[in-house]
Amino acid sequence: METKNTKNILLSCAVILILSCVCLGLIVVSGIGVSLLWPINFRQGNVFTPEPSRTFQAPSAPTTPDERQTEIPESLSDEIETIVMEIETQVSQIRGLQVQESVPRILMTEEELEDIVVNEFFAEYSDEDARQDGLVLSLLGLIPTGFDLKNLYHELYSEQVSGFYDSETQEIYILKGISFGGSQKLTYAHEYTHVLQDQVFDLDEGLNYNEEACEVDSERCAAIQALIEGDASLTEVLWFQTYATRSDYLDIMQSFETLESPVLDAAPPFIQEDLYFPYEQGFTFVEYLYDQGGFDAVDAAYTNPPLSTEQILHPERYPWDQPQTVTLPDLSSVLGRTWSLFDQNIMGELYTYFILGLSYDEAYRLPEDQAKSAAEGWGGDAYAIYLNEDTDEVIFLLDMVWDTAADADQFATAFTNYAGARWSYVGQTIANQPTWQGGEGTVILLHEDERTLWVIAPTDELAEIILLELQ
Secondary structure: OOHHHHHHHHHHHHHHHHHHHOOOOOOOOOHHHOOOOOOOOOOOEEEOOOOOOOOOOOOOOOOOHHHHHHOOOOOOOHHHHHHHHHHHHHHHHHHOOOOOOOOOEEEEOHHHHHHHHHOHHHOOOOHHHHHHHHHHHHHOOOOOOOOOHHHHHHHHOOOOOOEEEEOOOOEEEEEOOOOOOHHHHHHHHHHHHHHHHHHHHOOOOOOOOOHHHHHHOHHHHHHHHHHHHHHHHHHHHHHHHHHOOHHHHHHHHHHHHHOOOHHHHHOOHHHHHHHHHHHHHHHHHHHHHHHHHHHHHHHHHHHOOOOOHHHHHOHHHOOOOOOOOOOOOOOHHHHOOOEEEEEEEOOHHHHHHHHHHOOOOHHHOOOHHHHHHHHHOEEEEEEEEEEEOOOOEEEEEEEEEEOOHHHHHHHHHHHHHHHHHHOEEEEEEEOOEEEEEEOOEEEEEEEEOOEEEEEEEOOHHHHHHHHHHHO
16 A cells, blocks of 8 residues: 555644544553543444634533433435445445445534543543542652643543534434545544444453453453554545545645644643654554454454554564563552552553653653664563552552563663663662662662562562562
């Protein structure tokens, strides 16, 4: 395929796609993403037809899914109905998948869409949840201490929302009063691909891409999300190359030039990169499969899904380079009654890079090449986070195995540089391991052969207890 032209088109529309797809559904990302970065219990869904630079307005009272289903839907105009039906047929032909059941299209007002995003999808995410998540993300250097995480979520999930596909109700919601120009057509092609994926491959049960499974292994779900979004991104680009008119092209370029995304642009760097990952890297991954064997090769990936962000970042390693399993014991009883296990999951290559290279404070960041090279030899990991709700203290530990001892050496060197920029080195003071001190407490890195163990604890005593338990 025409790689250069394809990628240019995708990059031109990347911001539109992210702002359109980021908001709804089960959004699962790598590392700490499921329980910390995107902790709201969303249904599978995607927003589409974004409008540039729309100011958020306070929503009205919440509307439940059942209430939405009982309302009498307003029909699309004949003109838009013709356009979307044509796009659906074209996308189905390009992708080689057939819809098994028609999906109703429901018109909604701007206020109704905002109401769903701000109220319905944040109903179970409290201020305390956001505050505790902020404690952990700031401990890892990804956001500043005291950062208003919930407000960022609200603004991000409200910025330029104009519709979405809800696989729970099997309906597509479209903003009233819009005309389908090139950018709307392009994004509808992307979203209709999600309908085909869901109906043919059963993303929830067939791929085990659901909240419960992703709470256990968020790294696997990050890889699946990249497959899903990369597939839809490639399909929409092929649709554009095949069916878009000159008028469509000019409309897309105009939308891109006038699009404003102040909330996304001001978000911490790792959040921005995390949002782009399934579209940009997912596209590269799926394009690699497509070049190997067309959409048959892409379809095969749904029956043998990628298991890690490593495989997405390095498509040539799929499917043979599978992550190693690392397990951690529950240390709650060892740490004491005030400590409880807050979160346990997999960090993955992607978030390892984020921590080393995308700290909120530029002074902590390693050069991009060094951070990526240090994370590239990732073989598997397990992390655990313990929270003391009485004191707001946090314990973090990350047990990693690397592909080779040389890869572990490279990470240890990079981490030492990172730690030296962020904390004060105090020597090998605990269990003869490199130790640093900072506002977060005591930091230790254990390095043995292909293994590294990173510990952050509020006191030397707790750090040594953890190290002795895990050595």
